[in-house]
Amino acid sequence: MSAVAVDGVWKYYGDFPALRNIQLETAPGSCLALIGRNGAGKTTLLRILAGFSRPGKGQVRIMGNSPRQAETRRVMGFIGHGIAVYDELSALENLTLYAKLYGLPNPRQSALDWLEQTGLERVRDGLVREFSRGMRQRLAVARAFLHDPSVLLLDEPFTALDDRAIAVLQRLLRDGLAKGKTIVMSTHQLREALELASHVALLNRGQVAFHGPCTPEMVADPGLVYARYGEG
Amino acid sequence: MRFVRQVLVVTAKDLRAEIRTKEAINASAAFALVILLLFSFAFDLDPDTNREIASGLLWLVFAFAGTLLLNRSFARELPNDCLDALIAAPVPGAALFLGKSLANYILLLAIELLSLVVFGIFYNVRWTVQFGELMLVLALGTWALTIMGTIFSALTVNIRLREVMLPILIYPFLVPALMSAIQLTLGLMAGNPIGPETASWLPMLVGFNVIYTAVSLVLIEHVLVG
Numbered sequence: 001m002s003a004v005a006v007d008g009v010w011k012y013y014g015d016f017p018a019l020r021n022i023q024l025e026t027a028p029g030s031c032l033a034l035i036g037r038n039g040a041g042k043t044t045l046l047r048i049l050a051g052f053s054r055p056g057k058g059q060v061r062i063m064g065n066s067p068r069q070a071e072t073r074r075v076m077g078f079i080g081h082g083i084a085v086y087d088e089l090s091a092l093e094n095l096t097l098y099a100k101l102y103g104l105p106n107p108r109q110s111a112l113d114w115l116e117q118t119g120l121e122r123v124r125d126g127l128v129r130e131f132s133r134g135m136r137q138r139l140a141v142a143r144a145f146l147h148d149p150s151v152l153l154l155d156e157p158f159t160a161l162d163d164r165a166i167a168v169l170q171r172l173l174r175d176g177l178a179k180g181k182t183i184v185m186s187t188h189q190l191r192e193a194l195e196l197a198s199h200v201a202l203l204n205r206g207q208v209a210f211h212g213p214c215t216p217e218m219v220a221d222p223g224l225v226y227a228r229y230g231e232g
Numbered sequence: 233m234r235f236v237r238q239v240l241v242v243t244a245k246d247l248r249a250e251i252r253t254k255e256a257i258n259a260s261a262a263f264a265l266v267i268l269l270l271f272s273f274a275f276d277l278d279p280d281t282n283r284e285i286a287s288g289l290l291w292l293v294f295a296f297a298g299t300l301l302l303n304r305s306f307a308r309e310l311p312n313d314c315l316d317a318l319i320a321a322p323v324p325g326a327a328l329f330l331g332k333s334l335a336n337y338i339l340l341l342a343i344e345l346l347s348l349v350v351f352g353i354f355y356n357v358r359w360t361v362q363f364g365e366l367m368l369v370l371a372l373g374t375w376a377l378t379i380m381g382t383i384f385s386a387l388t389v390n391i392r393l394r395e396v397m398l399p400i401l402i403y404p405f406l407v408p409a410l411m412s413a414i415q416l417t418l419g420l421m422a423g424n425p426i427g428p429e430t431a432s433w434l435p436m437l438v439g440f441n442v443i444y445t446a447v448s449l450v451l452i453e454h455v456l457v458g
Contacts, residue, residue: 050316050320051319051320051457052316052319052320052457052458053457053458054457054458068453068457070322070323070324071322073320073321073322074322076320078316078317078320080313080316081313082311082312082313082314082316083312083313084312084313084314084316084317085312085314085317086245086249086312086314087311087312088248088249088252088253089245089248089249089252093248097241097245098317098321100237100238100241101238101241101242101318101321101322101323102321102322103234103322127252143317
């Protein structure tokens with residue numbers, strides 16, 4: 001069974017086809033780097049995978065189930081463009097809130113553990129609105145990993161991260177892959193992404209222009225996929 | 233049991249956030265009090281006329297102040313894309329909706345009770361004579377405002393002019409509920425209990441609440457996931 005399966009997905013915004021007959025499969029434990037120019041449809045596809053948006057045609061399966069099923073959402077983690085934590089709550093309150101929503105057995109302890117893992121334990125009672133950008137990003141990473149998801153959907157996860165947050169995220173992603181988690185990430189930062197990726201998919205104007213294993217050639221020259229299969 | 237817990241978690245989160253920022257409650261309470269004060273100074277009415285206009289004035293103030301509060305319900309989730317994280321969590325849309333509705337209900341009731349006190353002082357109306365029945369009507373009418381406001385807040389959350397759209401959309405739907413609440417409150421403000429003349433408005437208000445709560449619970453998943 002594929003961890004993530006996209007079968008003939010179309011998505012229209014008005015008359016504009018943002019996604020055109022997308023066909024992708026990702027095996028459990030693999031890491032798919034979704035690359036493409038701005039407007040290629042990466043975010044739209046990830047939002048459909050995460051269940052935030054319905055495809056116009058076709059279907060999506062996460063671990064064999066619909067993304068909107070509660071069992072699927074319990075095993076899925078998402079990092080989008082926003083940090084998805086509340087400015088008016090403290091770091092601990094934010095993580096405890098999500099731990100409760102995910103039905104974790106000991107929400108407060110889970111929150112404390114993740115604050116420690118992301119180096120935020122000393123500011124646990126500080127309101128998020130008082131945090132620096134880097135601290136907010138690390139909290140966002142903790143929020144996404146809090147419930148130990150087996151499928152991670154990451155929309156440009158390295159964008160705007162500071163060095164420390166990048167290091168935290170890379171460590172967590174490597175650990176996750178070692179434990180058999182599946183990762184689908186869209187990115188413009190090819191070098192960071194291809195170092196982790198087992199597979200690459202290039203989206204071009206809403207279509208899959210290339211989908212295949214990530215080769216040492218691609219890691220050595222991250223622009224290679226664009227040069228071969230993109231519009232140049 | 234898990235569903236109830238999820239509802240309460242969302243309610244507690246919304247109340248905590250609102251109590252910390254006081255964004256919606258300050259605007260809504262200030263609006264309600266200013267309108268009540270301005271009307272009391274604008275018209276020098278005798279006590280009988282006061283009682284006659286009292287219920288209509290009160291419910292219009294509640295409806296207008298309510299939209300200010302309810303507009304923030306889902307808009308609060310927009311900064312940092314928190315709505316995505318809520319939708320991604322394994323929480324049914326119905327639990328999310330009821331949690332938010334409950335928080336809105338508590339906040340709106342608080343504003344209404346404050347308005348009633350001010351109203352009693354400035355309009356010289358003894359609204360406490362039929363206190364129990366008035367609270368029942370207030371509870372039912374407020375739920376009607378809350379449920380409509382919350383579902384339309386979800387519906388308009390991604391619209392640029394949502395502050396304008398919400399009142400335009402909900403007031404036509406609210407007409408039956410507001411009419412019922414106004415008619416019931418009219419008698420109660422005059423010191424009369426709900427009797428044969430006004431009793432038929434009560435089932436209408438209850439029916440409105442039951443129907444629109446059920447419809448909202450069914451539709452919320454489609455509203456949240458575009």
